[in-house]
Amino acid sequence: MGARADQPADRLIGRWQFPSKGSSVDIYQQGGLYFARVAKVDQAGERNFGLVKDSILIRNLRYDGEVWSGGRLIHPKTGMSLSAEVEMPRPDAITVTIYKGIKLLHRKFIMTRQAKQ
Template sequence: MFLLCFLLGAKADQPADRLIGRWQFPSKGSSVDIYKKGSLYFARVAEVDQAGEQNFGLMKDSLLIYNLRYDGEVWSGGRLIHPKTGISLSVEVQMYRPQAIDVTVYKGIKLLHRKFTMTRQEF
């Protein structure tokens, strides 16, 4: 029994799971909850301020990012659905510090991208 509890506890502490939590957009008014389902990571809109709603079309509880995979260094292979346009974009997430992630969004080639930093929201 002890071994089973130890193994289950170790599984939840995987390096990839550092991404799980609430992350604020650069403006600090809107945020997403990143969660894991199976071996994939998803981001659902948690809080929306007026600017996030007007400028980007964010809606509370809508799925923003889906199917991110961790390769040992970055979370990639996922898709972001732009809330205002409905366009599907590639997304990659890198964590340089436990309290900040860099999100890179691009369509087609990564050379043409938009990058922004999100900060972990403490409860």
Template structure:
């Protein structure tokens, strides 16, 4: 009965706001994140229901040691399961090896990225920090 009395624009706005609020926990990961060396960074963004990481800035060490290239896609297809962003794939820029990727937010300004091939027991973990906006 309430919906019949409300103008259509109000109902559409209400559904939009409720839908946007549902995405907020997963969207906390969106932004620019710096690698531990602080010289290179990635932009994490959402496309549909999946999250991706594209290289934003590259320092000399990132280019030489890891083969990072500006604007290249580093991580693809992360899905938020309510606690972590999992199921993603990282393509190592230097070797081309495909690795599983998982991201966990330990604090609003810190994410733990875990990459592994095959079983998670044999993994590499690194911490990235949110880059402040200037």
């Protein structure tokens, strides 16, 4: 077939909008790991979460064949380091789960793929 083994993992690459649609991240792959860099910040994202354009929000996600996990999110406002996991229920949406310690206590949010402009 000639398909590369990492192709399914690369579905994550692209620009993703936060639920408010005002701020977004660019997800890219480097050295087999996935990172999310803040691409656009609206006032709410800056005020509520401390987002800063071009800062790395999530680092070191690994694809295990189903989910991207093992990543770390450094909360821009508090500096707290949280575990991060990403699932892709459909090609235009990802579910990001962040948690500290045990996964039982977590926060989930859905990001949508931004169309190429």
